[in-house]
Amino acid sequence: MERKIRVLIAKPGLDGHDRGAKVVARALRDAGFEVIYTGLHQTPEQIVSTAVQEDVDAIGLSCLSGAHMTLFPRVVELLRERGADDIIVSGGGIVPEEDVPKLKTAGIAAVFGPGTPLKDIVEFHKKALRKR
Amino acid sequence: MEIVERLLKGDAGAAARLISMAEDEDPRAVKALSALHAHTGKAQIIGVTGPPGAGKSTVIDQAVKVYRKKGCKVGILAIDPTSPFTGGAILGDRIRMQQHSTDPGVFIRSMGTRGWTGGLSKGTASAIKILDALGMDPIIVETVGAGQSEVEIVRSAHSVLIVEVPGLGDDIQAFKAGILEIGDVFVVNKADREGADKAVAELRAMLETCQEPRAWAPPVLKASARDGAGIGEVVDALDSHFAFIKQSGAKDLKDRASAEREFMEVLRDRLAKYITEKVVRKGEFDALVERILRRQLDPYSAAEKLLEPIEKGK
Structure with a gap:
């Protein structure tokens, strides 16, 4: 039995900058992960519902619009409501330094800002296996 | 088993977990699948295949709308290729279907081929059973973008829909053996583009001349899935095909063979x-x-x- 790690890469909110999300998706693919990519303009409800149907181990959120303080914690909250809060959630995009501790308190396991080596993101997700 | 009970009560999370366990060949999945077997065999299984970029996912997205209006619960398995080098995959079919992601009457699952050829994935057969037991009907299986010989879907599906587009080649392509032989319904998508009528005519000519007379004559339809035009007719044709094979006994033969x-x-x-x-x-x-x-x-x-x-x- 080989346990494959599945990661959902999602873009909540209204910005159209998906370059970063695609680069991360590609890096995870090349590291042997199954990456589910949902495209732009996703609501937190869509993201969580997708994560449940796809039974992912982790969710990577990318937001460059500045709405991360609303959208990222909302995803964690909805996961909790669905009983799926063992899914590890990380975030990336333009997130000011002072927001990072607040996001971590809200349940975002890691924040990957601009310039983060792809290797770090890959290593982070290698440990993201959910208990079955 | 707890997961089986949850699934039979309609818990999408339980179905999702069981599909993962079946894909990973978790020994617990075998037990669950054997408990589920009695609850399967109810759904119409529809295969959707065609070349990469033909619009398979978009056609399915629009067909789901039609099925939902009729009150059907729809299961979708969307298969994309796994890298033979790293084992990784980008599963991106559901991008086109995200409008249905929060609808509890729709279950979409993306799967990597994981070393399988023929257009399906290692866990497809188990996943079909799981969605069947969950009460999804129809279950739509989208193959990987197919070339000429990814015909494995014909063994799993009751009805095969082939999505084609204008301008892919001349009538000789339509004469070749392989994928075009397995279609029960054909649709030329992106029909607003030049050459759609020619593609329809060539497919019709192929179906008329190249095959021994069959009781079911596969219809060749036109659609523009971007705005949903023609998709109602595609669903009607799939319904007629299913009614036809039930009546002719072909469904029993197919089910027996599988x-x-x-x-x-x-x-x-x-x-x-x-x-x-x-x-x-x-x-x-x-x-x-x-x-x-x-x-x-x-x-x-x-x-x-x-x-x-x-x-x-x-």
């Missing part, structure tokens, strides 16, 4: 496992492989030697 194939596969798996784990002494298998590799032994005689005690004993 039950037989499934049983054979399980037997073969179990037998291979039994032999490599119980019959062969530790290290003996590797030693035999080594001798086969060095041409000191051939694989046929090696198998014969291994199986001799079993054949004699019982």
